[in-house]
Amino acid sequence: MRFVGFALVAVAVLALLVYVHRYVWRRLVGDTTTPGSPWRTAGTIAAYALPLLSVGALVSGRTGTPFPLQQVLAWPGYLWLAVLLYLTLALLVGEAVRPLLRRWLARRAPAAPTREPEPAPVSVPAKESAPAPEPAPAKEPAQAPGDASRRLFVARAVGGAAAVAGLGTVGYGTYGVLRGPRVKRVTVPLARLPRSAHGFRIAVVSDIHLGPILGRSHTQRIVDTVNRTQPDLIAVVGDLVDGSVADLGRAAEPLAGLRSRRGAFFVTGNHEYFSGAAQWVDQVRELGLRPLENARVESAGFDLAGVNDIAGESEGQGPDFARALGDRDRERAVVLLAHQPVVIDEAVEYGVDLQLSGHTHGGQLWPGNLIAELANPTVAGLDRYGDTQLYVSRGAGAWGPPVRVGAPSDITVVELASTQA
Structure with missing residues (x-):
């Protein structure tokens, strides 16, 4: 039954993509x-080649395709998906502009010259009248040349403007990802935080998404940005990679350069379970990060806990709040690292003071934030749920298209504040 449901969704998505590509081809x-x-x-x-490249980029990582070929397919295939989105949106806006522009051009067109009526022929009496000629058949009204040229001009003007808008949007969004994340700073007051921990700074990094597009240089930019903030502690909250250790181990090596007073910690995201979570947990440990697999450690005046991602449930390695938080001292503040915001209800139940998450990318590509809001309690930023606060980072990388629109990438420095200070 599940396979049938998946097949129906796949057919519907395929039909939609075919229709959208047909529409874009017709207009452009x-x-x-x-x-x-x-x-x-x-x-x-x-119109035929680009969607095939996109399909190749999407399936190559799951089918054991050699990594160099994944890299060849990824750039054009994923970028086309972003271009297609914004071309379609721009063309839909153009549908409203198109008739207005045609009417405006028609009004500006010079009026066609009128012909004077020819004088009627003078009849001359004749001895024998000749039979009257048959009337010529009426001709179909021909399309005015001006109408055809106006339609072509409007089509090219609207199509050209849509292409400029779509490509410009994707170009700017790509630059934002390749430039690297910017630093955000957020102060979070915690009632149970002692004065001694007032001002403690945690650098939150999520959704780096190393893969066939974002590689070693992307990691190095993130490490350099984090280290410039001089944090007390670093939290990498999942979705580090989209690929195996064999393909991406070298790309992750700069993580060994992360520097903070209290160390760097890691929890799994759903993409780790697509990429071999056990191998990556071992790999980040070798790079100097401490994995928190449903575990807790004591830090400076508070507890730091981490739970596995929900995707680990398929391997019997899902989140275990009882193991991570069940026996803790309730008088101490606790900060929880959990990749997906949707576990906030369990965090509230176990008395977590602050949950740090990622996963949503802030929607990544507008209007994707509207869809993300349907599946997540918070898409980006700081919210409160009962006595628990939830902070969701937009992430430091991008999944699929290396493009962000309306959701710039970030590394967030969360400064804990004691209400007793």
């Missing part, structure tokens, strides 16, 4: 070029 190629022109040929070839 079919309406703006003439049959047989090289531009139409090139546009038609692209």
Whole structure:
């Protein structure tokens, strides 16, 4: 039954993609070029090739495709998905502009000259009248050349503007990801935090997503940014990788350069379980990070706990709040590292003071934040649930298209504040 449901969803998504590609082709190629022109040929070839590259990029990582080939497919395949989104949105806006522009052009067009009526022929009496000629059949009204040229101009103007808007949006969003995350600073007061821990700073890093696009240089940018904040503690809250240790171990090596007074800690995200979670837990341990697998440690004036991601339940390694928090001293404040915000209800039940999460990317590609809001209690930022506060980072990388629109990547320095100070 589950397979049938998945198959139906897959067919629906495929049908939608076919329709969207057909729509984009018609507006950008079919309406703006003439049959047989090289531009139409090139546009038609692209309309078939680009979605195939996108499908290849999406499935190559799950089918054991050699990593170099994954890298070849990833850039054009994933970028096209982002371009397709914003081209479609821009063209839909253009549908409202199109009739207005046609009417405006029609009003500005010069009026066609009127012909004077020809004088009626003078009849001359004749001895024998000739039979009257048959009347010529009425001709179909021909399409005015001005109408056709206006339609072509409007199609090219709207299509060109949509292309500029779509490509410009994706270009700016790609630059934001490749430039690296910016630092955000948030102060969180905790009632049970002692004065001695007032001002304790935790650098929260989530969703780095090392893979066929974001590699070693991306990791190094993140490490350099974190170290410049001089944090007391570093928390890497899941989705470090999209691939195996064999393919991405070298890309993760700069993590060994993370520096803080109280060390660096790691919890798994759902993508670790797609990539071999056990191997990556061992790998980050070798790089100097301490994995918190449903575990807790004492830090400076508070407890730091971590739980496995929900995706680990398929391997019998899901979150275990009782193991991580069941026997703790309730008089002490506790900060919980958990990749997905949806476990906030369990955090409230176990009296967590602050949960630090990622996973949502803040939506990554607008209007994806609207979809993310349906599946997560908080998409980005700080919220309160009862006596528990939840902070969700937008993440330091990107999944799929290396593009962010309306959800810039971040590394957040969370400064804990004691209400007793």
